[in-house]
Amino acid sequence: MDTNPFEDENGTYVVxxxxxxxxxxxxxxxxxxxxxxxxxxxxxxxxxxAHTESTWTDLKPRSLAATYR
Known part of the structure; x- marks a missing residue:
């Protein structure tokens, strides 16, 4: 059985x-x-x-975040 490619701790990923x-x-x-x-x-x-956690700090979609400025 193949491992789930989205959960592979040893896999290579992009963001x-x-x-x-x-x-x-x-x-x-x-x-x-x-x-x-x-x-x-x-x-x-x-x-x-780590990259995602450091760069995606506001989880609201841009279209929604713009209404709260």
């Missing part, structure tokens, strides 16, 4: 971002879905998580 500023940890061997752009990696899962 994606969409137009709303939302981030996603993505296996580097998996095609990037439409509407998303690579902003970090490829690197280890831990490095990708």
């Amino acid at each position: 994606l971002i969409n137009d709303e500023g939302q981030h996603s940890l993505w296996p580097s061997r998996t095609a990037v879905p439409a509407g998303w752009t690579v902003t970090f990696g490829p690197d280890t899962r831990q490095a990708a998580l």
Whole structure:
């Protein structure tokens, strides 16, 4: 049985971002879905998580965050 590529501690990952500023940890061997752009990696899962935690500090989508300024 294959391991889940989204949960592989030894896998290589990229960090994606969409137009709303939302981030996603993505296996580097998996095609990037439409509407998303690579902003970090490829690197280890831990490095990708650390990057996401340090850069995605406001979890609200951009369209929603703009209404609260």
